[in-house]
Amino acid sequence: MKIGILAYQGSFEEHALQLKRAMIKLNVSGDILPVKKTGDLKQVDGLIIPGGESTTIGIIAQKLGVLDDLKSKITEGTPVLGTCAGAIMLAKDVTDAKVSKKSQPLIGEMNIQVIRNYYGRQRESFEATLDFSVIGGGKGRVVFIRAPAIVKTWGEAKSLITLQGVTVMAEERNMIATTFHPELSNTTIVHEYFLDHVKR
Amino acid sequence: MRLYELSFYEIESFFYKLAELRDILKDENLLTISPILEKGDVVQGTSMVRHAFPIFQKGGVVMDVTNVTQAQIAEDAGATAVMVLDKLPYDVRKSGGVARMADPKIIEEVMNSITIPVMAKVRIGHYYEAKVLEALGVDMIDESEVLTPADEEHHINKWEFKVPFVNGARSLGEALRRISEGASMIRTKGEAGTGNVSEAVKHMKIINNEIAQLVSMNEEDRLKKSRELQVPYQLVELTVKLKRLPVVNFAAGGIATPADAALMMWLGADGVFVGSGIFKSSDPDMRAKAVVLATANWEDPEIVLEAQKMISESKSMMGIDIKSLKPEELLQIRGS
Numbered sequence: 001m002k003i004g005i006l007a008y009q010g011s012f013e014e015h016a017l018q019l020k021r022a023m024i025k026l027n028v029s030g031d032i033l034p035v036k037k038t039g040d041l042k043q044v045d046g047l048i049i050p051g052g053e054s055t056t057i058g059i060i061a062q063k064l065g066v067l068d069d070l071k072s073k074i075t076e077g078t079p080v081l082g083t084c085a086g087a088i089m090l091a092k093d094v095t096d097a098k099v100s101k102k103s104q105p106l107i108g109e110m111n112i113q114v115i116r117n118y119y120g121r122q123r124e125s126f127e128a129t130l131d132f133s134v135i136g137g138g139k140g141r142v143v144f145i146r147a148p149a150i151v152k153t154w155g156e157a158k159s160l161i162t163l164q165g166v167t168v169m170a171e172e173r174n175m176i177a178t179t180f181h182p183e184l185s186n187t188t189i190v191h192e193y194f195l196d197h198v199k200r
Numbered sequence: 201m202r203l204y205e206l207s208f209y210e211i212e213s214f215f216y217k218l219a220e221l222r223d224i225l226k227d228e229n230l231l232t233i234s235p236i237l238e239k240g241d242v243v244q245g246t247s248m249v250r251h252a253f254p255i256f257q258k259g260g261v262v263m264d265v266t267n268v269t270q271a272q273i274a275e276d277a278g279a280t281a282v283m284v285l286d287k288l289p290y291d292v293r294k295s296g297g298v299a300r301m302a303d304p305k306i307i308e309e310v311m312n313s314i315t316i317p318v319m320a321k322v323r324i325g326h327y328y329e330a331k332v333l334e335a336l337g338v339d340m341i342d343e344s345e346v347l348t349p350a351d352e353e354h355h356i357n358k359w360e361f362k363v364p365f366v367n368g369a370r371s372l373g374e375a376l377r378r379i380s381e382g383a384s385m386i387r388t389k390g391e392a393g394t395g396n397v398s399e400a401v402k403h404m405k406i407i408n409n410e411i412a413q414l415v416s417m418n419e420e421d422r423l424k425k426s427r428e429l430q431v432p433y434q435l436v437e438l439t440v441k442l443k444r445l446p447v448v449n450f451a452a453g454g455i456a457t458p459a460d461a462a463l464m465m466w467l468g469a470d471g472v473f474v475g476s477g478i479f480k481s482s483d484p485d486m487r488a489k490a491v492v493l494a495t496a497n498w499e500d501p502e503i504v505l506e507a508q509k510m511i512s513e514s515k516s517m518m519g520i521d522i523k524s525l526k527p528e529e530l531l532q533i534r535g536s
Contacts (some may be wrong), residue, residue, distance in 0.1 A: 005201070008279060008496035009259035013202055020203065033202040036497060052256050052280070053316055059278035060496050063489075064503070096315050116315055122253055123363060126244045141209075142250045146317065149337070151340035162488070164242075184208040184252055 001198055004044035006070075007034035008060045010052020010085060012198075014183040018047070022191035028199065038069045046079045046198035049086030049107075051145070051181050054116070057085055058105035067105055074109050079174045079197040081190070087170075087177035088114050088148055110175045111155035118149035118166075118179075128178070130168065134160050137189030142180040144168075149179055202484025204442055207524070208255065211446055212248050214438045218380070219247065253317075253364045254385035254448035257281060257471055259459065261492050262319065262450070263473040264288055266302075270484075271310045271318075281317040281339065283307035283473065284310050289346050289393030289531070290476035290517070296485065297514055299347040301329040304336055319366070323536040325351020334363045340385070342366045346392045346475075347468035355535060358382030365406055370403045371467070372410035373429040375445055382436050386445055388469070389532040390453015393476050395519030397454040397463065399532060400511070404467045415440050453532070456481070456516055458494030458507035465498035480517040487511045 003019060005012045016032050023030055036040055047070070049057070061067040072162065074080050074090075082090040089107045091114040098104065098117065119126070125145045132140055150167040153159055157172035169178045169190075180192035243249075260280025265271045271282045278317040286302040287295060301322050311318045317339035322329035324343055329350070333341050343356055345368050355378065364384035369375035375386045388407070390400030414422060414436065425438040438446045448471070451464035456477035464472055472495055478484050487510075494507035526532075 007201055007259075011255050013204065013258070014208055016201055016203055016256060017207055021207070032201075036500070045428040052258070053260060053278075055316060056260055056280050056492065058498075059489075060493060063493060064497075064499065083368045099313065099315050113277070121311075121337050122317065123334070123337050124244060125249045126242045127246055127248050128242045143248055145249070145252050145256060165414065177458060181252065184248075184255070 001026065001030040001045045002033060003030060003046045003048065003198065004033050004035040004040060005048045005050060006057065006061070007036055009056050010050040011083070011181065011183050012050045015048050015050050015083075017039070018183045018185075018188055019191050022188040022195055025188060026192055026195055028195060033115070034112050035066070037064060038066055041066070041069050041073055044073070044078065047073065047081070047193075049080065049082040049089050050183065051084035052108070054088040055104050058079065058089060063103040064098075067107065071107050071109060075105060076173065077174050077194050079176075079194065081176045081178075081194040083178045083181055084110040084147060084182065087150065087179055088116060090175055090177050093152075110170075110172050110177060111153060112150050112156040112170055112172070112177060113152035114148045115151055116148045118151075119144065119147055122146055128163055128187050130161055130163060132187065132189045135189060135193040137187055140185050140187035140189060142182065142185045147179045148169065150177065202445070206442060208252070212215050212251065214434060214446070215247050219430055227266070229441065248273070250301070250362070250384045251365040251447060254366070257385075257450070258448060259350055259496050261495050261507065262471070262473045263478055263488060264473070265310065265479070267306060267415045268309050269314045271314050273331075273485055273488060275314045275316050277485065278492035279316060279488065280471070281319055281512050282310065282314065283319045283321065283342060285321060288476045288479055290395075290480050291393075292346060293393040293520075293529070293531075301326075301333065301347070304332065307333075307338060321347055323347040324349040324358060325354050327356055330361060331355055335360055338363065340364050340366055344368060345389060345531050349534050355381055355397055360386060366450075368532070368535070369407070370532055370536070372408050372414070373431070375407060375449075376429055376439065379445070380435055383447065385448045385450065387450040387452040387473055390451070390455075391522055391525075392453050392531050393520075394454045394522060395456040395477055395480070395517040395520055397456070399522060400451050400453040400455065400464060401467065404469060407449075408468055409508040411439060411443060411445070415443055420514065455491075457511065458490045458504055461491050461495045462498040462504045465495060471495060473502040477517060481511075483511055485517045487515075
């Protein structure tokens with residue numbers, strides 16, 4: 001299998017290592033490719049949109065004509081994992097906790113409402129232990145950095161994991177969104193779960 | 201795409217080893233890792249949280265701004281963060297006098313008008329400017345040689361803060377000393393406010409060469425080197441294992457064009473800081489967009505070419521030749 005990681009900006013290197021380790025653990029062979037140009041998307045069986053600044057990632061993807069191809073790739077059913085900024089990119093409805101609604105280029109395919117910088121600024125960023133038993137894992141330590149929140153899901157989208165009553169991981173058909181950073185975690189369970197989607 | 205041998209979490213366990221040498225930090229729960237905290241505890245301001253923030257700046261451009269209008273231009277261009285200053289480095293250089301932290305009212309206005317992170321600079325060793333900015337809630341503090349140093353001998357003990365710090369460095373020793381003082385991110389110093397990238401290139405190459413030398417050394421010589429650099433041996437060991445600095449490393453000082461930014465990325469920078477280069481040019485809107493595009497796509501000369509075509513060389517900032525500066529006019533020598 002070939003997994004593409006959108007690699008303009010953010011935690012794409014950290015995702016690559018975590019994904020590689022998940023592949024070894026599940027005993028699947030595959031290639032990990034950086035996605036930057038439309039041509040890079042052609043043979044990809046799965047996609048990761050990393051954490052970073054969603055405005056930056058969206059602006060560059062649009063400028064290089066990759067945004068529309070990402071959209072069609074995802075509507076065609078290619079499994080995608082969006083973390084933090086990636087979750088914002090996937091969401092149909094995005095608002096900011098403090099600054100009024102701004103237009104930014106997004107993929108906008110997932111039936112979730114996301115509020116940017118939900119918990120506050122970097123001062124309010126935190127680490128926490130999550131229970132991954134719903135997706136077949138144990139407990140794992142994760143970080144939330146200027147994290148958004150998934151405050152509403154509708155249609156086929158459903159909440160998988162919550163922290164203090166707020167959804168931190170959601171899923172809809174081929175799309176997985178997390179507001180935390182599984183690529184910086186001590187467990188590879190989220191990447192394993194994503195690879196299971198790709199294998200299906 | 202670079203693949204390192206250690207994950208973020210494993211790097212953090214090295215920092216935890218360092219914390220064991222600093223019992224006070226452990227007691228205050230500022231350096232924590234999973235075994236200590238079970239269940240659903242939510243903890244803010246830990247080493248992990250501070251080291252994680254700069255990861256999300258990688259591949260990005262942090263732009264110096266002095267007001268809300270410039271901050272909005274930066275955000276619309278795709279900057280990953282802004283650095284709020286009272287004066288751009290070029291003007292600091294021209295105006296002389298004591299350069300201090302920016303007006304908190306302006307920083308607050310910027311924080312309320314954009315969604316990307318907001319950073320601000322404090323004078324080297326100025327513990328209280330840093331406390332003020334932490335209270336204000338900025339996302340990162342730059343302990344910067346561009347401002348007039350407040351302490352000629354010491355830097356701030358950054359472990360005492362919950363907000364992450366970025367520090368300048370011209371060599372591996374400077375970088376590792378700042379990291380052991382608690383910096384979450386390093387930037388090469390370059391020579392700010394000159395529009396001349398040569399010093400940034402020099403500093404990045406010095407750090408790269410010193411890391412390569414460290415990797416080829418035996419354990420005995422590394423131990424000697426760690427004493428020479430005045431940094432904990434664990435930090436030297438971690439650098440060798442990663443073959444790079446153990447925290448995010450950006451380039452800064454004199455970056456004025458998209459090609460300058462791509463050059464620094466090619467030399468191994470994780471991203472760039474652009475200061476006077478944008479708002480001292482006569483095409484800031486387009487130049488900001490072009491630098492963002494070139495930084496994220498530095499491996500592809502065709503995209504860098506496209507970025508370079510978006511701007512005009514005749515509109516670039518004039519620039520100052522380093523050789524025309526007197527030794528006492530250099531900013532980079534402040535704080536080593």
